[in-house]
Amino acid sequence: MSVPKSISTMAAAFCLLAGAAMATPAAAQSGQLVVAPSSDVLTLDPSLDTSPISLNVFKNIYDQLTDIAADGSVAPLLAARWEAGENATAWTFTIKTNAKFHDGAPVTVEDVIWSYQKIIDDPKSPVRAYLTKVRSIEKVSADKLRFTLSAPFAAFDRQVSLISILPRKVYEERGAGFAQNPVGSGPYKVVRWIKDDRVELEAFAGYHGGTPKIKTVIFRPVPSESARAAALSSGEVDIVPLLPPALVDRMSSRKGVRVEKVPSNRVIYLGFDVNNPVLSNLKLRQAIDMSIDRNTITTRLLRGLGHPIGQVVAPVTFGYDPAIKPTAYNADEAKKLLKESGYNGEPIVFQYPNNRYAFGEEVAQAVVGYMKAVGINVEMQGMDYSAFFPLWTSKKLNGMHMFAFGPSIMDADLPLGSLYETGPARAYWSNAKVNELIAQQRAETDPAKRRAQIGQIWQLSKDNVPYVMLYNEVQAYGIKDNVKWTARPDERLLFKDAQLAK
Incomplete structure (x- = not known):
């Protein structure tokens, strides 16, 4: 078992990090929230990745038909309501009519069906594993679609919370470039992705669930545990997921920082x-x-x-x-x-x-x-x-x-x-x-x-x-005291309802 890094090593790691990003420190007045996961996303195309770190970013950029609430219940998202047919082999979803993509285009039943079909038709997509029971998808009306499954699936309304909805027109126009410059319908839109440095998001004013209260959210990957903790202590980042055990007590005693365990x-x-x-x-x-x-x-x-x-x-x-x-x-x-x-x-x-x-x-x-x-x-x-x-x-x-x-x-x-x-x-x-x-x-x-x-x-x-x-x-999560946000059991980093204290 190795011992925690020394204070001098932590300081050196932080200096390297700070040199790259000290020009834009996190501050409540700026409406900016900086999160420090351990690694970067693999892609911004949610049809090509199922990793938890990427999913945390996807869930802020894209919508899915349903959502899983912090208490484990199933909640509406793009779908206003849904019902299961006999034996849970036919599922009908009614989508909201006021949802828009970040470019202003409406989210349509056709976009939903295309998003699912794209994944089903791609043998290389890891997301495809979630849809192996889907036999067919059909449009029922302007705001309804029906999934017919090859076998009963009692948890299908939960499963669809993993499938992000894509804008067909934009995706086909951008091709492979969509993975770097995507468009979703979620609470935040992508400003830029600089590989291994940051994914910068901006609140989407047209979000159907209400405009997020924090204007800018930055996911900044920091592989070193000690560097993440040092950046939190200095105020450079606002949230550090998964504090290592050796640093929990130390961070708990830092002024302006709280540690939440879940x-x-x-x-x-x-x-x-x-x-x-x-x-x-x-x-x-x-x-x-x-x-x-x-x-x-x-x-x-x-x-x-x-x-x-x-x-x-x-x-x-x-x-x-x-x-x-x-x-x-x-x-x-x-x-x-x-x-x-x-x-x-x-x-x-x-x-x-x-x-x-x-x-x-x-x-x-x-x-x-x-x-x-x-x-x-x-x-x-x-x-x-x-x-x-x-x-x-x-x-x-x-x-x-x-x-x-x-x-x-x-x-x-x-x-x-x-x-x-x-x-x-x-x-x-x-x-x-x-x-x-x-x-x-x-x-x-x-x-x-x-x-x-x-x-x-x-x-x-x-x-x-x-x-x-x-x-x-x-x-254990390290969180600045001025951040109003609660850690969840499912590790999701969702910021639509987060706030920064005045």
Whole structure:
């Protein structure tokens, strides 16, 4: 486990950052809010990316048919209302008539249908994984459209909150250039994107939900944790998502800064390519599961910013089953299982993003330390999140990896579709019973029965160990006192309703 950087190192990192941006400090009088995520967006085209960091920017620029509120409920957005037909296989949405794109053009049913069809027709789009059940889309009237699904899908009204609506005319005119100079219908419009420096947004006065109260929002990527904290202390940035544990106490005592902690919907886990000859061995995966001391990681390393967990959804997400407990640490049993597995010390590549999670590098080191202590040979390959994420989406993590899932729809169906269902998703493990249960829970309208079906999947996962669940992350945000904004469990950075104190 590494120790936090010294004050001098923090100051040096901040000086480098400040030299690039000190000319435009965040100030309440300017109506400017500066947010410092750990990395930049991959693109500004929401049909080409599903990464959480990009989604935070997309949700400020674009609208979707529905929205997920902070309490996990489904709320209207571009759709004024909707209804599900029999067996949840036909869904009709009525869109608002006063919504406009940033260029002043009205948002039409045709734009909505085209946006969905574009994604469905693009085999390279990672967003396509969310729409595999859509069989057809049709215009019903000037303000209504209907989705016909190939199978029942009880959470479809949540799923459409992930699909941003694009202006067909502008998109086709700009082509590839749309990804750098986009047009949406959300509360903020893009002023400029300078790669690895900033995405600058300006409030859209014609927004159908009311003009945002803050004129300018800047997403400024700062990979260094210490540099982000230093920039917050100096007043250069207003919000720092995911403060590392070592800096939480320090930032809490800083004048003009508050720290908000929120139990998140994000679960940190280890994934395996079970088709890898070494990792195809169940007893080896069980040994890895038992070799890790989750309590020590969360209480000492993370200083309470995490809770051990045994499933891929957190308590705030629909589908969480309290009966599924975290795996207990048992080094002796791990060694026994390792011996029974016939493992001969073959090196296992371990890939992970080193700039995405609080203490992500340190957690990876701790996990590897535990595995090595029972005799598992691990080769660490940490990398920038922007390099890791494409490998994850394309199923090219062919050893062991550490990642996380925080379902933005606050429903277990999203990780089930992404991590467990056989097909065009990211699952390396395939199980017929799991596929059957996934289909059953999608057709189940009784919440209690649906929870029970999902719980069976978590038990099958625990028995077969295609994933090793580590902990549910408690997230800490550093926020300037003059910023009126509340952190959410789903990690979304939405600023339509944010304010700056006078």
